[in-house]
Amino acid sequence: MIDQKVLSKIYLGAVLPTMETLSIEDPGASSYAGQWSGRIRFAVGLRGPRCDVVFKDSMVKVEPEARGPSDIYLFFPTTTMLNALFSGKGISIPIPLKGFTRLKGLMVFSRLAKHMEKVLDGATAPEKLRARLTLDILARTMAIISRDDPELRPLAKKIHGKAEFRIKDGHAVHVDFTRGEPKGIIGTAQSPDFLLEFATDDLFLKVSEDKVDVLAQACLLNIIVKGDLHMGQIVNVFLDKVGVYLPPKEVAK
């Protein structure tokens, strides 16, 4: 079951932040980002999820705190309306509390979002970048659903340690369940308790699209599974739930 509030946190806290990497690593994205400077605020309700997307020097920064003045302020009365904007399903008409005359900023954001969609779809970017962005989304989403999904929160409390996901000789992310609230972190863990290592970017992308028999690939040593397999079983439940919130087609949005 999808919790709309959790989904909006995923869009703002896991999907949008990939724009940062994209604007650094992808020339097309950087070019879009360079067309405007300013701050766009996304906010749901008075106390709901929010974040700022800051355009500066051809780069994008996503700030979860959303403090201070913004150039454009998009207020969504409900999480469902924000989610409709990102998923493209349903009606989403945010209330532009501020900056609705700054059309250029909105257009640049819209172009960049569409570009990101194509990159994640595999239409424009190399596999390596796509895998990296998808891994980042995965780690952040896992942390969010572990913290906030009503069904998974009790399960997350049963595990303790760090789960790392990485491409062999490539990008790595981890989710830290060690203390307090789970955190999705870009980069390797110092000493992961559970490790999933994919032989290639392509294999990881196929796994993320649910096109691979993971256990069979582990036996064929194309996926290395190591460490706390009990944690791995629970992490697997989280991974399945990531696919519910962001179905393979949706991941690409």
Add this chain to the structure above:
Amino acid sequence: MSYSFKKSHDLFARAARVMPQGIYGHFTPVITVPGSYPYFVAKAKGSHFWDVDGNEYIDYMCAYGPMILGYANDKIDDAYRKQAGLGSCCSIATKLSVELAERVTRTIDGADWVMFAKNGADATSMAIMLARGYKKRTKIVLAEEGYHGTQAWAGTNSVGITPSDRADIVMVPWGDLKAFREVITIHKDQIAGVMFTPYHHPVFAEQRLPDPSFWPEMRRICDENDIVLIIDDVRAGWRLDLKGSAHYFGIRPDMACFSKGMANGYAISMLVGAEKLRITASKGYMTGSFWMNAPEMAVALVCLNEMERINITNVVKELGETLLKGLADLASVHGLKISITGPSAIPFMKFANETNFLRSQLFCGECAKHGVFFHPHHNWFLCAAHTMEDIHKTLEVADGGFRMVKERFGG
């Protein structure tokens, strides 16, 4: 010399094309250490098996329990062949079903009747149905991390299970009488039965024996609240006490489930019950195409006789004690801290200073590559075919495994 597993891996590549996961369930190599373990067996005899690459192993998993007298035991296999020659799956029941039922009711403490099936899960499923039917109540109490099969109600799977499948299952920590009392209060007059293993043997965690007062108190609470007390003795059964593990721990359940070692590797399971549940059991329609197969029943009769003759529980207990003492001594020599829990015939070893099993995986992987088949995450099993020579050789290999752990982790 370290083993290689090329044929296993090549065969697995074929398997993965035609079977989901290639090898599924508890036989999946993923829960061992892929790359350090064989995937396919070629033959087995006594306490040893040989993989498809020709590597030989001293096996401490005993097929996850069923092999209690040892692989390819002549008495057992002769009994099977003899009966199979007279027919296997037939259109009506055989005399053997009566003889085996009589033998079981004489052997198992508190077994006034018996129903045969094929797998442990058949027996556990029948047990909860009968418990519900007996008191016309819906809820069943199970222990967290307990294992009773892969049925929807048992909570093992995450695929294809709906909330309604588990709506009437109430979970409590194993051995927690306070939690059990609390759920009885919360679900007053709704709990039909409680099913626990005789001691706690979760995967990925240390085993836990019951406090002396636990089972008598459970019995008392169940009696006071009209709750059917079920022991799932599928895994531990026959290795602690031929009369049942419940007898070993000093109580008499209302029903108990058995399988695994019952016919030394041939497929048979059973649910036994107390007199008070006989009429309820008589009203149920429970069956399977192969539940009345005669050869497995012939084997079970021989197996029970043989286990009794050799005093199986003493044999596996003493072998286990020797093995575990040897492992503890070796670990100490290497300056490593290990924890050994559970009965010596069904022990679980892990490294005491870790929760992520990385040392266990290295240790067991090294042992497997040198001919000793331990499991890093699951309890082990001793069988009557293990010998002192096996154990001495095992300890030689384990010495190398501990050395590797010391070198890699420092302690």
